[in-house]
Amino acid sequence: MLGKLLDNVRQRHPLVHNITNYVTVNDCANILLACGGSPIMADDMGEAEEITALCGGLVLNLGTLNARTIPAMLAAGIKANELGHPAVLDPVGAGASRLRTDTALRLVEQVRFAVIRGNISEIKTLALGGGSTQGVDADVGDAVTKDTLEEAVRFAKGFAQKTGAVIAITGAIDIVADGERAFCIFNGHPMMSSVTGTGCQLSAMTAAYVTANPDRPLEATAAAVCAMGVCGELAQQRMGEQDGNSSYRNYIIDAVYRLDGETLERHANYQIL
Amino acid sequence: MLGKLLDNVRQRHPLVHNITNYVTVNDCANILLACGGSPIMADDMGEAEEITALCGGLVLNLGTLNARTIPAMLAAGIKANELGHPAVLDPVGAGASRLRTDTALRLVEQVRFAVIRGNISEIKTLALGGGSTQGVDADVGDAVTKDTLEEAVRFAKGFAQKTGAVIAITGAIDIVADGERAFCIFNGHPMMSSVTGTGCQLSAMTAAYVTANPDRPLEATAAAVCAMGVCGELAQQRMGEQDGNSSYRNYIIDAVYRLDGETLERHANYQIL
Amino acid sequence: MLGKLLDNVRQRHPLVHNITNYVTVNDCANILLACGGSPIMADDMGEAEEITALCGGLVLNLGTLNARTIPAMLAAGIKANELGHPAVLDPVGAGASRLRTDTALRLVEQVRFAVIRGNISEIKTLALGGGSTQGVDADVGDAVTKDTLEEAVRFAKGFAQKTGAVIAITGAIDIVADGERAFCIFNGHPMMSSVTGTGCQLSAMTAAYVTANPDRPLEATAAAVCAMGVCGELAQQRMGEQDGNSSYRNYIIDAVYRLDGETLERHANYQIL
Numbered sequence: 001m002l003g004k005l006l007d008n009v010r011q012r013h014p015l016v017h018n019i020t021n022y023v024t025v026n027d028c029a030n031i032l033l034a035c036g037g038s039p040i041m042a043d044d045m046g047e048a049e050e051i052t053a054l055c056g057g058l059v060l061n062l063g064t065l066n067a068r069t070i071p072a073m074l075a076a077g078i079k080a081n082e083l084g085h086p087a088v089l090d091p092v093g094a095g096a097s098r099l100r101t102d103t104a105l106r107l108v109e110q111v112r113f114a115v116i117r118g119n120i121s122e123i124k125t126l127a128l129g130g131g132s133t134q135g136v137d138a139d140v141g142d143a144v145t146k147d148t149l150e151e152a153v154r155f156a157k158g159f160a161q162k163t164g165a166v167i168a169i170t171g172a173i174d175i176v177a178d179g180e181r182a183f184c185i186f187n188g189h190p191m192m193s194s195v196t197g198t199g200c201q202l203s204a205m206t207a208a209y210v211t212a213n214p215d216r217p218l219e220a221t222a223a224a225v226c227a228m229g230v231c232g233e234l235a236q237q238r239m240g241e242q243d244g245n246s247s248y249r250n251y252i253i254d255a256v257y258r259l260d261g262e263t264l265e266r267h268a269n270y271q272i273l
Numbered sequence: 274m275l276g277k278l279l280d281n282v283r284q285r286h287p288l289v290h291n292i293t294n295y296v297t298v299n300d301c302a303n304i305l306l307a308c309g310g311s312p313i314m315a316d317d318m319g320e321a322e323e324i325t326a327l328c329g330g331l332v333l334n335l336g337t338l339n340a341r342t343i344p345a346m347l348a349a350g351i352k353a354n355e356l357g358h359p360a361v362l363d364p365v366g367a368g369a370s371r372l373r374t375d376t377a378l379r380l381v382e383q384v385r386f387a388v389i390r391g392n393i394s395e396i397k398t399l400a401l402g403g404g405s406t407q408g409v410d411a412d413v414g415d416a417v418t419k420d421t422l423e424e425a426v427r428f429a430k431g432f433a434q435k436t437g438a439v440i441a442i443t444g445a446i447d448i449v450a451d452g453e454r455a456f457c458i459f460n461g462h463p464m465m466s467s468v469t470g471t472g473c474q475l476s477a478m479t480a481a482y483v484t485a486n487p488d489r490p491l492e493a494t495a496a497a498v499c500a501m502g503v504c505g506e507l508a509q510q511r512m513g514e515q516d517g518n519s520s521y522r523n524y525i526i527d528a529v530y531r532l533d534g535e536t537l538e539r540h541a542n543y544q545i546l
Numbered sequence: 547m548l549g550k551l552l553d554n555v556r557q558r559h560p561l562v563h564n565i566t567n568y569v570t571v572n573d574c575a576n577i578l579l580a581c582g583g584s585p586i587m588a589d590d591m592g593e594a595e596e597i598t599a600l601c602g603g604l605v606l607n608l609g610t611l612n613a614r615t616i617p618a619m620l621a622a623g624i625k626a627n628e629l630g631h632p633a634v635l636d637p638v639g640a641g642a643s644r645l646r647t648d649t650a651l652r653l654v655e656q657v658r659f660a661v662i663r664g665n666i667s668e669i670k671t672l673a674l675g676g677g678s679t680q681g682v683d684a685d686v687g688d689a690v691t692k693d694t695l696e697e698a699v700r701f702a703k704g705f706a707q708k709t710g711a712v713i714a715i716t717g718a719i720d721i722v723a724d725g726e727r728a729f730c731i732f733n734g735h736p737m738m739s740s741v742t743g744t745g746c747q748l749s750a751m752t753a754a755y756v757t758a759n760p761d762r763p764l765e766a767t768a769a770a771v772c773a774m775g776v777c778g779e780l781a782q783q784r785m786g787e788q789d790g791n792s793s794y795r796n797y798i799i800d801a802v803y804r805l806d807g808e809t810l811e812r813h814a815n816y817q818i819l
């Protein structure tokens with residue numbers, strides 16, 4: 001099933017509009033090309049809606065957030081909703097500053113996201129930050145482990161019900177949940193956190209997957225998360241004794257470029273709760 | 274002849290001012306260093322003219338265009354004209370939004386470019402967009418193939434006559450034309466389109482070539498386009514079975530770093546029409 | 547001693563706030579992760595102080611300087627001073643435009659830096675630019691060589707006394723000085739100048755080193771400069787016959803990722819004047 005979702009990305013070449021940070025933007029563009037999509041980066045209010053309309057999907061990423069691009073994010077998100085294009089939110093740094101938290105909350109309020117992807121701390125900030133915590137388990141921990149998995153799944157499903165979005169919480173164990181079901185994904189490698197922007201890259205790739213598989217946002221997100229994790233594993237196996245995080249970055253994107261549906265199926269390691 | 278033009282870049286170390294997008298800017302800087310030039314990136318109105326004056330050449334690239342940098346682009350372009358420095362326009366995304374199209378047209382109106390480099394769709398947008406289509410073959414197709422080559426060459430020469438710029442239309446076949454002559458270049462590899470920003474990189478490198486060879490803008494542009502294509506081929510030959518588009522990106526820049534005049538001459542594949 | 551300073555970075559994982567340029571920002575983030583630190587990039591006035599407060603150290607880098615981020619730089623610098631967090635200034639391009647020179651001078655005036663790192667030309671601009679040149683040897687040359695080393699050391703110590711900052715002048719020979727002592731460092735490789743942003747990367751890494759070693763800013767800066775130079779050497783030894791500056795960039799960051807205290811001690815090549 002996941003393999004088919006990957007194949008759809010390669011066949012449909014989804015065009016994804018990215019309003020994103022300048023730290024990891026090049027890697028986001030290259031991973032979109034690697035997985036079979038195409039990137040357009042455009043963050044000016046003067047063209048945001050037009051570019052959104054031209055594309056099939058949208059990513060709003062809050063890294064290096066600044067006052068100039070917030071209105072463009074809102075306009076692009078609202079336009080994507082009007083057109084029925086899937087929008088992905090990556091609330092980078094929500095909780096780290098009021099600007100990021102407030103902007104993330106405002107986006108969730110005004111835009112209907114197909115997927116919200118972040119780490120547990122960012123997602124908790126969104127879930128709790130609005131003040132309206134009904135249905136949200138405020139006690140969910142700061143890391144998802146085997147012991148806290150059930151609790152975290154409950155939290156993710158609750159926030160998915162509240163927002164209508166697929167919630168992807170990534171970390172040592174990844175959770176991808178809608179209101180009913182959750183994929184708990186065990187792929188990936190700890191060294192991925194030594195490369196800047198693997199999360200941003202995953203959000204961009206997720207947009208390609210949900211755009212190419214519009215009727216299956218939960219499974220498409222799970223496929224993207226598995227694909228990233230599997231590629232992190234394959235890239236790790238390729239590491240030579242002089243390689244470090246810079247080569248690892250290249251190898252991960254290379255692995256995404258090479259990944260086919262069959263390999264994804266064979267290596268994907270998840271359970272559905 | 275092309276080899277000599279490359280050697281001039283390595284000997285004269287042209288300093289190139291780039292006002293460019295934040296997606297591919299790092300690769301543009303590294304390819305400028307690789308080919309023998311030096312990059313300066315500066316996009317604020319408060320210093321654009323000064324930096325242009327300090328440099329030998331200028332690139333204006335419209336990727337991630339925003340309201341803040343448009344006046345800086347205009348000022349830098351006009352200053353380059355005053356000083357007789359060659360300016361290169363890369364109208365990334367012209368045709369994709371009104372902001373990009375209008376800005377590209379305004380730049381072409383107010384700045385005399387030594388070279389305008391884009392894909393066929395961007396160049397057609399510029400040629401047709403002003404409303405004044407005399408001398409422009411509006412029927413030129415959306416891809417340059419062997420069958421449509423003559424027509425595309427006619428189009429490129431016409432737009433070169435109109436603007437006074439060398440027109441570089443890059444794609445599967447590249448056309449580099451002034452009003453009289455056109456280089457049709459068959460170098461390159463299809464996988465280059467799976468790396469973000471090979472076009473931006475070529476525009477930056479073109480600026481280095483025309484700056485180091487001020488009396489021969491047509492040939493210098495053709496040399497840069499051949500060099501990029503040859504390096505795309507050499508990099509492709511280096512690809513291992515686990516390599517993907519991220520390693521390919523590195524190999525292309527590496528090949529530019531290693532390229533000498535003799536190798537360029539030996540691999541350059543073009544005809545003059 | 548240098549090895550212990552490196553180990554402290556790996557053990558203490560300093561979080562570094564970067565307000566920096568969009569050309570080399572990705573490499574700065576990856577080298578911070580490589581050396582054992584963590585990066586946060588945030589340049590909007592609306593969050594600069596909060597992010598500074600969250601982090602242990604700060605870098606202000608003037609590449610692609612623009613009007614929007616100057617107030618954020620000032621605010622972040624002042625906040626870092628209030629909190630006793632070390633701040634590093636990289637005055638990229640000081641002397642190349644009035645905007646950069648004036649901003650650099652204003653920052654030095656209003657913020658107490660732990661370290662100022664630049665090339666000889668940038669540091670001279672800062673030392674002379676304020677008009678107050680007492681204690682500054684205006685005759686220091688434009689490159690530090692064995693012949694001019696003593697003169698340059700005198701200059702660096704004088705500027706260190708005046709500013710209270712550790713002054714790091716990097717080039718073929720690097721000088722790291724406070725008012726009393728200077729490390730003259732002979733590590734590094736000429737090819738490092740063919741990679742964009744090795745200076746920016748060093749400034750980011752220096753912030754991690756001084757943050758993890760708050761009581762020894764001189765030695766911590768010297769350790770960072772030696773580490774960068776040693777990694778430039780190790781990366782050079784790894785170069786294959788098809789490798790160029792793009793692979794070299796990766797190999798340098800890889801080497802930083804792999805570097806341990808013992809290797810740093812063994813390869814560090816300096817004298818104290």
